Amino acid sequence: MSERRWKNAATPLSRWMLLVLLLGVVITSVVVGRGLYGSATVDGGGDYGAVFLILLYVNLFLVLALGFLVIRNLARLWLDRRRRMAGSQLRTRMVTLFVALSLFPTLVITLLSVELLNKGVDSWFSDQVSQALEKSLEVSRALYRENQRSVGHDAEDMVRNRIISSSFSLQGNEANMAALEIERQARQLDEIALIHSDGTHISRVGELPQEPTPDLTVIAPRSTRALMHTNDTGNIVRAYVRVGPDLFLVTGRYIDGQVLNHMETIESTYVDYNKLGASHGLLKGSHTITLILITLLLVLAAVWSGFRISETITEPITALVVGTRQVADGDLSVSLQVTGDDELATLMRSFNAMTQRLAENQQALQASNNLLEDRRRFMAAVVGNISSGVISVDHLGQISLMNPAAGSLLGIDPTNSVGHHFEKVMPEPVLAPLSSLLETALTLEAVGSENGMSELSVQIMMDVYNRPRTLLARLTLPDVGGPGFIVTFDDLTSVVHAQRSQAWSDVARRIAHEIKNPLTPIQLWAQRMRRRYLKPELADVTDWKVLDEGTQSIIQQVDELKVLVDEFSTFARLPRPDMKKDFLSDTLHEVLTLHDAEFKDLSIEVHLDESIPPFPFDRAQIKQVVTNLLTNAVAAMEDDRAQEISAAPSDTLVIRACVAENGRGVYVQVEDNGPGIPVGSRDRVFEPYFTTKQKGTGLGLAIVKKIIEDHGGRLWVKEAPNGGTLMEFMLPLAGPRQLPIPEHGGQEESVNAIPS
CATH class of the missing domain: 3.30.450.20 (PAS domain)
Structure with a gap:
C-alpha cells in the first residue's frame, strides 16, 4: 500500500479508535462514580471487587489501544523523516510542540489529582469518619430501643400498679374506654387496648392499624413482663402484658417515618462504608488508572491535533515545494488546488498567479527569442554570405x-x-x-x-x-x-584594377591620338629619302650606308610604334561584341589552322567536347582571345627554352574545351609547360602594361579580360599540373546576361569537367 493510501486508510481507523476510547472513558467515569457515590444502593450480597476487576480490564484495553495509536503515528512520522519526505520535519516539530504543551501541564494536573484523590480517599476511611458512623448507628438504634422500652414500661407500670386489672373486663365498655383514654393521653401513647388471649378486643382507644396478634402463650401466667412486638415496617411498636388468665393489656406507639428513614440511611451507609473500606486500595488504583487514561487521551488528542494541524499546514507547503521544483525544472503549467481561505490558501493562489504570469512571460519571451533567433539567423546568413x-x-x-x-x-x-x-x-x-x-x-x-x-x-x-x-x-x-x-x-583589388584599367585606357587613348598623327609623315619621309638618295649609282657615296641603315631603322621603329598605337587604340576603344550563335569548336579549330605554321615545332594536344552546343558569342573577338593566349603560351615556352630555366623534353601546348557540369557555361583552357607565372604576379597579369615577358606592351591579357567580361564570362590564371601556366576562361551559354556567375566557380568545376 502506498503511503498516501495508508494515510487515507489510517484516518477512519484513528477516528474509530478515538471514538472507542472516549466511550471507554465515559463508561469508566460512570462506573467509578457509581462506586464512589452510589455505594449506599449496593446490597449486601454484591461483589464490588468484581466490578473493579472488570474496570481494570477495560482500562488496560483502552491503554493498549491508545498505545497502539501513538506508536503507529510515531512510526509513520519516523519513516517519513527517514525518507526525507517534504513536511516531515515540520510535522515532527509541531507534534513535539503539541505533545510538550499538553504533556507537562497534563502530568502536573494528573499528579496533583492523584495526590488529592489519594488524600481524599484516605480521609474518607479515617478513624474519625468510622467512629462517627458507628456512633450515629448506635444513637439511632438506642432511640429506637428507647421507644420500645417506653411502650413496654408503660404497659408494665399500668398492670403493676393495678391501674389496669382483670376487673376491667367486668365493667362496661364505656367505662373501660374512658379509663383507657385517660391513661393513653397521660402516657402519650397512640394505642391502649384490652384483648382476650384469642386476640379479640374488649376495649380499644387509639387509631393504630390492627395487625395480627402474636403468640401470647409465651407470657408466663403470673409474669408482669411485657412482650414487645414490631410490625413488618418497624414503624409501630406494641407491648403485650398479662392482666389475667385470659386478659392482656396492649400499648402501642407509632414511630415517626423520618426517624426510621434516618435509621435505615445510617445503617446502609455504615454497611457500604465498611465494604468500601475493605477495597479502598482498589478504588484508589482504579481512579489513578482513570486519571492516567485521561492523561493519555489528552496526549493522544494533542498528537492527533498536531498531526491534523501539521497536515493542514504541511500539505499546502508540500504542494508549494513540489510546484516550486517543477517550476525550477521549467514546467510552468503547475496549478495548485486551493482549499480554504486562510493565509496558506492566499499563498497558493499567489503561487498560481505567479506561475501563470511566468508562463505568459515565458511565452512572450519565447516568441521574442524566436524572433531574435530568426533575426540572428538572418543576420548570420547575411554576414556569412x-x-x-x-x-x-x-x-x-x-x-x-x-x-x-x-x-x-x-x-x-x-x-x-x-x-x-x-x-x-x-x-x-x-x-x-x-x-x-x-x-x-x-x-x-x-x-x-x-x-x-x-x-x-x-x-x-x-x-x-x-x-x-x-x-x-x-x-x-x-x-x-x-x-x-x-x-x-x-x-578593393578589383576596384583598384578597374581604376587602373580606366586610367590606362584614358592614357592609351591620348597616346594613340598624339603619337599616331606624326608617325605617318615620319614613315613617309623616310621612305621618300630612301627612294631619292638610295639609288644604285650612289652606292659608293660615303654616307649611303649610314642613310640606308638610318632610314630602315626609322621605318621599322615606326611600324613597331604603329603596332603599339593600334594596341592602345584597341584597348581604349574595344568595340562591343557582335553576339551571334556559332560553334566554339569551329572557332578553336580555325585559330589552330591559322597558326599551324607558327606552332609546327610544338606538341599540341587538343581536347574539344563535340557536344558543345552553339551559343551567342563574337567569333572575331573570341579568335583574338584564343590567339593571344596561344601566343603568350608559345612566347613563355620560347623564353623558358632560351634561358634554359627548365629541362622539359619538348614544348607542349594543351587546349581543352567542354560544357560545365551545371550546363550553364563552356570552359576553355590553354595550358603550357613553360616556367609559369609567380604567385605574386598572377593577380596583376590582367592589369594594363603589366608583363612578365622581355618584350610586350602588357595590354594583351588586359584586352582578353575585357573581351571575356563583355561576353559575361570570367578569366582565371592558374598553375598547371606540370608547373607551367593554365589560362582558363568561361563563356555563358545564354549570353552575357546570365547571372549569377561565381567568382571562382569555374576553378574546381572546370578542372574536373574538362577532360585531360
Whole structure:
C-alpha cells in the first residue's frame, strides 16, 4: 500500500479508535462514580471487587489501544523523516510542540489529582469518619430501643400498679374506654387496648392499624413482663402484658417515618462504608488508572491535533515545494488546488498567479527569442554570405565575431580567431591600421565626437596567399555604452584594377591620338629619302650606308610604334561584341589552322567536347582571345627554352574545351609547360602594361579580360599540373546576361569537367 493510501486508510481507523476510547472513558467515569457515590444502593450480597476487576480490564484495553495509536503515528512520522519526505520535519516539530504543551501541564494536573484523590480517599476511611458512623448507628438504634422500652414500661407500670386489672373486663365498655383514654393521653401513647388471649378486643382507644396478634402463650401466667412486638415496617411498636388468665393489656406507639428513614440511611451507609473500606486500595488504583487514561487521551488528542494541524499546514507547503521544483525544472503549467481561505490558501493562489504570469512571460519571451533567433539567423546568413569581411571587437580587444569572408580576405581561420585578442590573430599588415582605428574609436567614444563623425576608415595593402590585395577597413562608431565595435573589410583589388584599367585606357587613348598623327609623315619621309638618295649609282657615296641603315631603322621603329598605337587604340576603344550563335569548336579549330605554321615545332594536344552546343558569342573577338593566349603560351615556352630555366623534353601546348557540369557555361583552357607565372604576379597579369615577358606592351591579357567580361564570362590564371601556366576562361551559354556567375566557380568545376 502506498503511503498516501495508508494515510487515507489510517484516518477512519484513528477516528474509530478515538471514538472507542472516549466511550471507554465515559463508561469508566460512570462506573467509578457509581462506586464512589452510589455505594449506599449496593446490597449486601454484591461483589464490588468484581466490578473493579472488570474496570481494570477495560482500562488496560483502552491503554493498549491508545498505545497502539501513538506508536503507529510515531512510526509513520519516523519513516517519513527517514525518507526525507517534504513536511516531515515540520510535522515532527509541531507534534513535539503539541505533545510538550499538553504533556507537562497534563502530568502536573494528573499528579496533583492523584495526590488529592489519594488524600481524599484516605480521609474518607479515617478513624474519625468510622467512629462517627458507628456512633450515629448506635444513637439511632438506642432511640429506637428507647421507644420500645417506653411502650413496654408503660404497659408494665399500668398492670403493676393495678391501674389496669382483670376487673376491667367486668365493667362496661364505656367505662373501660374512658379509663383507657385517660391513661393513653397521660402516657402519650397512640394505642391502649384490652384483648382476650384469642386476640379479640374488649376495649380499644387509639387509631393504630390492627395487625395480627402474636403468640401470647409465651407470657408466663403470673409474669408482669411485657412482650414487645414490631410490625413488618418497624414503624409501630406494641407491648403485650398479662392482666389475667385470659386478659392482656396492649400499648402501642407509632414511630415517626423520618426517624426510621434516618435509621435505615445510617445503617446502609455504615454497611457500604465498611465494604468500601475493605477495597479502598482498589478504588484508589482504579481512579489513578482513570486519571492516567485521561492523561493519555489528552496526549493522544494533542498528537492527533498536531498531526491534523501539521497536515493542514504541511500539505499546502508540500504542494508549494513540489510546484516550486517543477517550476525550477521549467514546467510552468503547475496549478495548485486551493482549499480554504486562510493565509496558506492566499499563498497558493499567489503561487498560481505567479506561475501563470511566468508562463505568459515565458511565452512572450519565447516568441521574442524566436524572433531574435530568426533575426540572428538572418543576420548570420547575411554576414556569412556577404563578400565583405565583418569582425566584431569588444572594448578589451577580444574578437567576438568573424565571418568567413573576413577570414578569406585576411588569410586567417575565423573559427580559431573568435575569443582571442585581435593582436594575436591579425596578420602584421592589418595589425597596425586596426590598432589605430580602435584607439581612435575608443578616444572618440570617451570624449564624444564633436564633428558628427560616425565612421573611421583606412586602406590596407597586404599579400594574402602570396597575392597582393587592397583592403578598405571601416569602423562604425557605436552608440554610447555599446558592446564593442564592428570593423568591415572590403576587397578593393578589383576596384583598384578597374581604376587602373580606366586610367590606362584614358592614357592609351591620348597616346594613340598624339603619337599616331606624326608617325605617318615620319614613315613617309623616310621612305621618300630612301627612294631619292638610295639609288644604285650612289652606292659608293660615303654616307649611303649610314642613310640606308638610318632610314630602315626609322621605318621599322615606326611600324613597331604603329603596332603599339593600334594596341592602345584597341584597348581604349574595344568595340562591343557582335553576339551571334556559332560553334566554339569551329572557332578553336580555325585559330589552330591559322597558326599551324607558327606552332609546327610544338606538341599540341587538343581536347574539344563535340557536344558543345552553339551559343551567342563574337567569333572575331573570341579568335583574338584564343590567339593571344596561344601566343603568350608559345612566347613563355620560347623564353623558358632560351634561358634554359627548365629541362622539359619538348614544348607542349594543351587546349581543352567542354560544357560545365551545371550546363550553364563552356570552359576553355590553354595550358603550357613553360616556367609559369609567380604567385605574386598572377593577380596583376590582367592589369594594363603589366608583363612578365622581355618584350610586350602588357595590354594583351588586359584586352582578353575585357573581351571575356563583355561576353559575361570570367578569366582565371592558374598553375598547371606540370608547373607551367593554365589560362582558363568561361563563356555563358545564354549570353552575357546570365547571372549569377561565381567568382571562382569555374576553378574546381572546370578542372574536373574538362577532360585531360
